[in-house]
Amino acid sequence: MNLNLRNAIIENVSGNTQDELKGTIVDAIQNGEEKMLPGLGVLFEVIWQNASQEDQQEMLSTLENGLKK
Numbered sequence: 645m646n647l648n649l650r651n652a653i654i655e656n657v658s659g660n661t662q663d664e665l666k667g668t669i670v671d672a673i674q675n676g677e678e679k680m681l682p683g684l685g686v687l688f689e690v691i692w693q694n695a696s697q698e699d700q701q702e703m704l705s706t707l708e709n710g711l712k713k
Contacts, residue, residue, distance in 0.1 A: 653686040 657668060669687065672680035692700060 649682060650686055653683045654690075656683075657687070 657665060660668070665687075669684065672684050692703070695703065
């Protein structure tokens with residue numbers, strides 16, 4: 645991903661409240677717009693980098709279970 649795009653996304657949501665962040669995430673998922681997907685990826689990167697190993701494992705389990713057919 646373009647570094648400028650990553651920085652723009654981070655800048656856009658920096659200082660947002662939890663409600664504002666939730667709105668951004670829900671809008672991106674509900675609208676299903678391709679242009680919103682990089683933003684979700686950057687937000688996940690921030691979550692992952694700040695998560696404990698236990699939290700990372702829980703996220704992986706959630707992803708694995710959510711992707712089972």
